[in-house]
Amino acid sequence: MSISDGHWQLDHLMEAFNLTSSGSPTFILNGIPGLEAAHIWISIPFSMFYIISLLGNFLVLFVVAKEQTLHKPMYLLLCMLALTEIGMSSCVMPKALCIFWFSFKSITMDGCVTQTFFIYMLIIMQSALLVTMAFDRYVAICDPLRYATILTNARIAKLGLVGLIRAVLLVLPLPLLLRRLPFCANHVIPHTYCEHLAVVKMSCGDTSINRMYGLVIAFVISGLDLIFIGLSYGMIIRAVLRIKSRKANQKALNTCTAHISVIVVYGSLTFFSFLTYRFGQDIAAHIHILLANLCILVPPMVNPIIYGVKTKELRDKMGKYICRM
DSSP, rough: HHHHHHHHHHHHHHHHHHHTTTOOOOEEEOOOOOOOOGGGHHHHHHHHHHHHHHHHHHHHHHHHOOOOOGGSSHHHHHHHHHHHHHHHHHHHHHHHHHHHHHOEEEHHHHHHHHHHHHHHHHHHHHHHHHHHHHHHHHHHSSGGGHHHHHHHHHHHHHHHHHHHHHHHHTTTTTHHHHHTTTOOSOEEESSOOOOOHHHHOOOOOOOOHHHHHHHHHIIIHHHHHHHHHHHHHHHHHHHHHHHHOHHHHHHHHHHHHHHHHHHHHHHHHHHHHHHHHHOOOTSSSSHHHHHHHHHHHHHHHHHHHHHHOOOHHHHHHHHHHHOOO
C-alpha cells in the first residue's frame, strides 16, 4: 500500500467518524468565554442569586399553601409563576456551577436537547402566566362585581394548563430540529447552558429552518403576549381614569404595581439579551453570556421580593412566618 493510499483511507475513516458521531455528539459547555480565570469569582453572585430565588419562591409556595385566606386566583397564579421560576433557574444553575467550580463541562446531545426544551418551555409558560395575571388585574379593576364568578380557582387552573400545553407544543419542534442537524468538528459551545442559537451555530449543516423557527417563537409569541398585556393595561388605565375619587384611583393602580414591576424586569432583560445576541456582533461574547444568564437568574430572584413588598396581604403573611424562624 502506498503512502497516498494510506492518507486516502485515513481521510475516509475520519470522515466516517465525523458522520457517525454527529448523530449523538458530546458537547463542551465553555462557561463564559474570556472570563475563564474569573469563573470562581463569578460563581459567588450566581450561587447567591440562585439560593435567594429558591428561598423566595419556596417561601411564596409555602405561605400560600398554609394560609387559607390566600387560596385565591391571584395567589394561585403567583404560585404557578414561582414553580416556573424555580424550574427555569434549576435547569441552568446546577450545571453552570459545576462548570465554574469543577470544570465539568461536557454534556451529551440528549442532555443538551432536554435542557433546551425545558428552558424554552418554561420561558413561554412564564410569558403565558404574565398575560393571565394581566387579565386577572383587568377583571379585578374593570369588572370587580363579577370577579369571583369570572375568575375561579378552577378556571385559573385550566388557564394554567392551556399555557403549559401551548408552551410544550411550541417548543417541541426545537429539540426535533436540533436532532436533525449534523455536528462535525466543533463541539465547544461558548455558553453556560445549551442556548438554542449557540447550539445551532455549532452545526456544519443547513441551520436556516432552526434560525427561522427561533425567530418565529421570539417575535410571534413574545409579541402576541406583549400585545395582550398592553391591551389589558390600556383598558385598566381607561377604567381608572373614569374613577372620580383620587383615593380609589390610587388604590386601583396600587393593585397593579407588583405585576407591572415584574413585567418591566422580565421584559427589559429578555429584550436586551435577545437584541445583543442576535444583532450585537460587535459586543464582546462574555457580555452576551452574562446577559443570558441574568435573564434566567434575576427574575426568579426579584419577583418574590416584588410581590412580597407590593402585595400587603402576602407581605403580612410572609412576615408572620419569617418572624417565627
